[in-house]
Amino acid sequence: MASDTCTLTQAQHSAIQTACQQLAPSWPLDQMIAVSPYWPMRHERIEQVSARLSALAGISMLMPESDYLDWYRRGLISPQALRTALAESGLGLNVDELIQTIEQSEEKLPWQSLSALLDEHRARHKMAWRDEIIHQISQFCAAHFQQAQPMLHREHSQAQPDLYAHWLVVSQRDRGLSIVLDEPDLHRYFKQLPDDPNALIAQALSTFGVQDEQVELYAHALLLDIGGWGAWVAYLRWQGELNGEPHDQMLDLLAIRMAWELVLWRYQQAHFPTFFTTLEHAWKQSLGRLQNLPAQHQTQQKPLWVWARAAELSYQQQLHHALSSPVNTSAHPIQCQAAFCIDVRSEIYRRALEAQSDGVQTMGFAGFFGLPLSYQPQQADVNRPQCPGLLLPSLVATHAQSDKHGAASLNAQARWQGFSKSATASFSMVESAGWLDTFKLLKKAFFASEQAHPVDKLANRQDWSLTQNGEELSARQKAELAAGVLHAMGFEQFAPTVLLVGHGSHSTNNLQEAGLGCGACGGQSGEVNVKVLAWLLNDKAVRTELQALGVEIPEQTRFIAALHNTTTDHLRCYGEQPGTEIMSWLQSATAAAQKERAAKLDEQLADADREALDQALIARSQDWSQTRPEWGLANNAAFIVTPRSWTRGIDLQGRSFLHDYQWQHDPDFKVLETIMTAPMLVTHWINMQYNASTTDNLHFGSGNKVLHNAVGGNIGVFEGNGGDLRTGLAMQSLHNGHDWMHQVQRLSVYLAAPKSAIKEITARHDVVKQLIDNEWLYVFQWQETGEISRFYQQRWWPVSAAQISQDEEQKIVQCL
Template sequence: MQISDKFNQSNQASRHSDSLKAAKAAVERIAPVWPLDQFIAVNPWWERIDTPFQECSNQIAFFSGTNFLMPRKYYRAKWNDGTIGQSELLAAARECGIGVKVDELSAHLQTSSFTVSMRLMTHFIDMRRDLEHNMSWQNEVTHQMSQFCAAYFDRGQASWGMSTESNIYATWLEMVRHERGIGLLMGVSGIGSIFEDLPMDPEQLIAQSLDALEIPCAAKQDYLEALLLSINGWASWCAYLRWQDRLDNSHEGSSNHLIGLLAIRLAWEWVLLRHAEQEGLAYGWLGNVESWKALKPMCRESQELDWIWQRALEISVQKQLVNRLSLPVPKSSNEIKPELRAFFCIDVRSEVFRRALEQVDPRIRTGGFAGFFGLPLSYQGAGLDVVKPQLPGLLAPVLKAGDCCSEGDEVCHTIAGKRRKRLIGSSIAGHLKTAGTAFFSYVEAAGLLYAFKLIKDGLLGGSASQAVKGLREREAAQLKPRLVGNGSPEEISGRVALAARILRAMSLTEDFPELVLLTGHGSQSDNNPHAAGLDCGACCGQTGEVNARVLAALLNEPSVRSGLEKEAIHIPESTRFIAGLHNTTTDEVRLFDLDEVGPQWVQSVQKLEHWLKEAGDRARAERAESLQLPAGKPGLLGKYRRRSRDWSEVRPEWGLANNSSFIVAPRKRTAHLDLAGRSFLHDYDWKRDSGFQVLELIMTAPMIVTHWINMQYYASTVDNKRYGSGNKVLHNVVGGTIGVFTGNGGDLRTGLSLQSLHDGKQWIHEPVRLSVFIQAPREAIDKVIEDHEVVHQLVMNKWIHLYQLDEGETPVSRRGSEGWHPAVQSRKG
C-alpha cells in the first residue's frame, strides 16, 4: 500500500470519527417532551443550560431563526403603558454592560425585529419552492419525516403502525426504497435510485454525507444541531425515550433513536444535493457554508439592544415583588392556635385558593409543598394494565401504590373485572370513532343517539370527567389507593422513615391541630388532548389525588405514628389527616375517605367543608374577570362547571399562565400579600432544617420543576410556532398519546397552545425568567449552588434569578455571578 493511500485512509478515519463525535454531541442538546397522558412542562432548552441564557438565544437564532425575545412592538407597548420605565431601562442597560441612552433604545423599537433570513441554512435550496405545489423542500421533508415517525412510534392509535424491532433509520430506508412516488410532491423525479446508494448503517450515513456536503470540521456540530431543530418535535420525542431509558439505568435501545432520526434528516440533505448536482442546480451551496462564520456575530449583534428591553421588563416585575417582600411583616392572627393546617401544591393556582381560605377564618393555616407530597410513587388502579408515574419527571418511582377495598379483596376484584370490561368496550367505540373513515360508519350506525350526545355536550355540557375512568360512582368510593406491601417489620420501618422525611420537609413536626388537610390538585376539561398539562406537574401530569390519599392513610396508621415517636415526632391521637383534591377549573375541593373518619371528627369535617365552599366562592370571584365571567352575579359556580364540561371550550382555565416567581419561606412572610396567582409558594423554615438537607432538596427538585414550568410558558410565548403548539382548534392527536399535529402533518408540536397564553386580544402570559426567593442563610444557599452542577448552571448562567430573604437590615439580596448584593436599600436607608 502506498504511503499516500495510508495517509488518505487515516485522514478519512479521523474525519469520520469527528463526524460521529459531532453527531453524538448534537443529539445530547435536545430536551425531552412528555406524551399527552403525562404532559408536563419542560424547559425546551434544558440540555443547553451549561450556556448563558443570552448566548443560548444567539445560538438558537443562528441554528433555526428564532430567539428568546418578543417582537419589538411588544416592548413598545410595555414602554407606552408604563410597565417599563426609564429607571428599569437604565438599570437593564448597566446590567448588560452597554452604554446607551434612553432615546436610542426607544428609537430602536421602531426598527424591524430579527428575521429568519439571518439563520444558518440547512441545505442549499432551503427555501426553494415547487411552482406547482408552492411548498418548500424543507417543509416537504419535514412533512414526510413526520408522517413516517407517526407510524413508526404509534402507540396503538393506528392499525397500520410499523414494527420498531429494527432501528428507525433502517426502517425508514427500507420504506423510501420501496416508495416509488417519494419525490413527486416535491417536484423531484428520479431520486429513487439515489436512496438505493445510501449506506444501511446510520453512523456510516452521517460520516459519509458530511464529507459529501463538505461541512468543515469546526461547523459539523452546529450544522447537525440545526438539522435536528428543523424536526425538533420528533427529536424531542426521541429525547423523551432516551430520558426514560436513563431513569431505568439503561443506555441502550431507544437512546439510539436520536442518532437514527438525525441520519434520516441528513440523508435527505445528501439525496437532494446529489439530485441537484445531476440537474445542475447545486450552485451556491459551498458559498452558503462559507457564510456561516459571519452569521453568528450578526445574530448576536442583532439582539443586543432587544435584551436590554427584555431585562427591563423582568426588572419591572421583580421590583414590585422585591419592594413588597422588603416591608416589615405585620403582626397578624398567626398567634391564634390553628384548628386546621391545610397543605396545597406549590402550583401558582394554589396561591389564590390558599389566600381565600385563610381569609375565611383566622384559625386556618395553609402551607405549600410539592404536589406529589414527597412520595416517589407509581400507581396501578384496579382493573388497569397501565402503571402511571405519580412524581416529577426528573425522578424514577421506587414505591408502588394500588387500590384496596375496605369490604375485602373479593369486592375489589369484582370492581376491577367490571371496570376492565367497560374500558374494553369504550376503547372499541373510541377506535371506531377515530379510525379514519370508520368514523362515518360509527355515526351512521349510532344514528340519533350519537346526534343527541353531540347536542347535549354542545348545549348542556358533557358529563363531568371522572378522576378514575371506567368506574361507577359507588365503585370509585369503595376503592382506596394505598401503598402495596406485606406489612413486614422492615416495610413498616421504611414507611416510618418516609413519613418522617416528608413531615420534616413540610416543617410539620409539632403543634399538630385537630385536622390536617393534604390537598392535591387536578383540572377538569373535555375534548382537550393537553388536559394532563393542567393537572399536577409534580405528579407527572396526573392529578394529586392518589398521592394525597396515600399519604393521609400513611400518617393515620397507628404503627407509623408509633414509629414516629422514635423520630421525635409526636402526632396526637386527636389529629386526623384528611385527603382532598382541588379542582383548579372550578375551585371546588373534594374530600376523600370520609367513611374512615371517626365520630369525634364529624363536626370538624363539616366545618372544613363549609370553609372550603366559602373559599371557593372567593377564589372563583377573583378569577372571573380573567375568564370574562360576571364575578358579582349569582350562579358563578354553575358557569365554571359548564365550561369545565363544554367540549368546545378552548380556555377552560388559564393554568399556570403568568407565573413569575418561586418563594421558599415561612407562610408568614407572604400571608399578607396578594400575589395574584403569579407565585409558586413552598413553605420552609430554615431554623428547623438541621444540616440544610431540606433546602438542598427544594433547590434540586421543586426549584427545577418550577423552572421547567416557567421556561415552557416563556418559550411557548416568545416563539409559539416552534416551541408551542399553535391553534388548538386545528390539533389532531398523533400516535394515541404521543402528541399533536396542526392539521394532518408538519412536525410534532410541542409546548402550549396559543389559547393557553393569549385571550384573543393580548398575551395573558408575560414572558420573564423565574425569580427565586429563598429565606435561608446565604452560606447555606451558596453551598447547594457549589455542590450541584445543575443548580450552579441555572444561577450562574442566568436561567433563573436568585434572591435571598432575611429578617435583618437587608431584607432582600440578589445573587449575581460575583456574589450577593442588596436588591433594595436597607430599612434604615
C-alpha cells in the first residue's frame, strides 16, 4: 500500500465538503417518499442549478424542445403566456424567432471525466471503462450496505468497516477486474492506493492538476456519476443527523470514484506511454473547460426556460380565472365532516363526496394527522415511522392489549424474508423450501383479494397506548396533543359524524408500492394515524380534559377512522360505522371518483358501467403484471391553503394539494408558519421528484419497472442486474406508453393569509426564502375578493386572471 503523504489544503478540503453536500437523500423501498433531488442546491437560482447539472453530468431539468413545441401546438401553452414569458426573459425575440431558435439549437455536451475520455478510444470488443467502474462500485456498495432485515433491530457483533477502507481491501483482492476488462495487471494498481480517503483525494487532485477553483465542480461531477449510491449515502447521513448520530460517508464514496480515475491514469501511463501523451493533452483541455461550462450551458438553456415559464403561466392563468370569482361563504347545516390528506388524489374524492349533499364538509390536512409517531405492535420487533421524512417520531403507538400470535407471526415472516433475500441464502432457499410457497402463489393468482400489509393487519384493534420516551401519556397530555391537532386542522364546529380519512394504495408485485402510499406517513398507509386519533378523540377522559382546555366536542359526536384506497377509490370505515345515509354518500362518491379516473387509467374503462368499472379497478390492483395500478401524484401542480369553502365546486382536476386554513383563527400565525415550513416543503419535494423523474429518468428516475430487482432487501432497485442504484419514479409511473401523464412545472402555492404574515414568516426561514426567491416554486396570496398577488424577492406583484389586455400584460412584465 502507498504511503499517505499527500494532504488536502484547507481550500481543497472546503471545496470537497461543499461538493459532498450537493446530493439529496433517497429513502429505502419500504419507506419510499418523494424527494427533490435538487434540495441541497436550493440556495442557488434554479436556472444556475439546471446549467450546472447539465454541464457536469448531462442532466436535464427541462423537457426537450420538441415537447414544448408540441404543447404549444396543442394549446397547452397559450400564445399570451408565451409572449409574457418572452418579455420577461429579455432575449429580445418574438414568438417566431423563439421557435426558430429552438428548432435550430444544438445540444451542449457535458464535461468528460478521464474515464469518459478513455472510452472514446476504447476498443469495441472491450467493456467501456465507465460501465465497469459504475458496475464495480455499485455491486460493492450493494454488498456493503445490505440490510436484508430493514425493519428489525439487530445487534452487530462487529462494527461495519468504513466504506473506502472496505472497498480498498475488496478491490486489491479482486483479480477478476483484470480479466473482465482484458487489462493484465490492472489489479496491481489498486495496491498503490493510500489507506486514507483524504490522502487518496489529495493524490488524485495533485496528479491530475486540478486547481483549487476547479475542485468543487470536479468532485461534484464524479459524485453525480455514481449518484444513486450517493443518494443512499445522503439518506444515511440524513437519518444520522435526525437521530443525533452523524456519520457521513460521502467523502469515502467520492474517494472510491476518484480512486478509479487515479488507477486508470497510472495504468495508461505505465502500459501505453505513447497514447498517454495524447490522453494527457485531452485531459488538460477537458479540465480547462470545466469552470466555464456551466455558464455556457446556462446561456444555451435560456430559450428552453422561456418555454417552461410559458407552460407554467398557461396553467396559472387558467387556475386564476377559476379562482378569481368572489368566494361564496353561504353556510349549510353540517351532517358529516370528513378530514382527508392534502394529497392530490383526495381532491377528486372530496369533490365527489361534497356533490352528494350540502350537509357534507370536507377538510384537508397532512396525512399523518399531526401525530409524529412510530407504530410498534406489542411483542413484535417492528418499529415503523408514520410521519414525514423531515421529522423524527416522538411518540410510539402500540396496542393496549397485545396480539401475541400476530406479533410472533410477523417476526417470523420478517426473519424468513430477510433470510430469503440475503445474497448467500437466496438460491438455497428456493431449491430447498420454495415449494412451500406454491399454494400461496396459486391462491394469489386465481383467488385474489385485497391484502393488507402484515404490519397494518395488527393495527385492527381499537385500543391503543401512546408513549413518549417510554412513558405512557396521561389524559392531560393526550388532550393537549389532540387540541393541537384540532386547532391545526381548523375545526370550528363538530358534526355528529366526523370521518378521519387516511389513505393507502394497493398493488401487487410492485417494489415501489410505498411510493404510492402516504408521503406524510413515511410512505406507509395512514391507517394507524387515523385510528390513533379517532381513539384519542372518542376517549371520555381525553374529552373531559379537552373541555378544560376550552375545546367543546358535543357528546353525540363520533370520530370514525377510515382509509381511502387510492388505487380503487374504495373508502373503508373502521370500528363504529356511519349511518345509512352517509354510507350511501360514500358509495356514490366512490363511483364518481372511479368514473373520473377511469379514462386516464385505461381508455376501455371510460364507458364501463359502475359494477364493471369497480371490478376492473380491483382486478388492476391485484394483477401481478399490472405496471400502472394508479397514477399516484402525477400531474401535481398547485398547493392551495384556504378554507375549503373557497374552492368547493371548482374542478381542480386532481392536480392540487388542498390544505384547510383560516387565518382569522390563527392570531399568532403559528399554524401558517407550520404550513409554510412543513407541508409546503413536502409538496415541493413531491413536485420536484415528479418533475425530475420526467425530465431525466436516467439520472433521477428508476427506468423500466419490469426490470426492477431489489437491492439489499429494501435499499432500492437495479434496473436489470447492475448499473448504478436507481432512484426516483419508474417510467410506468409517469408515461402511459403514448404520452406523459405528468406535465412538468414548478409548484404554485396559494395562501389565504395576510401579506404581512407571509412576508414575515418567509424572512424568518432561509429555506422558504430560498425556494421563493430562487424560483423553485411560486407563492401567491389569494384574497376573498378573488384578487391574487405573487410574492417574489420580498415584494408583492399583482396578478391578473387569464383574460388580460396588452397594457396589463406589460404591467405584469415590468413588475416581475
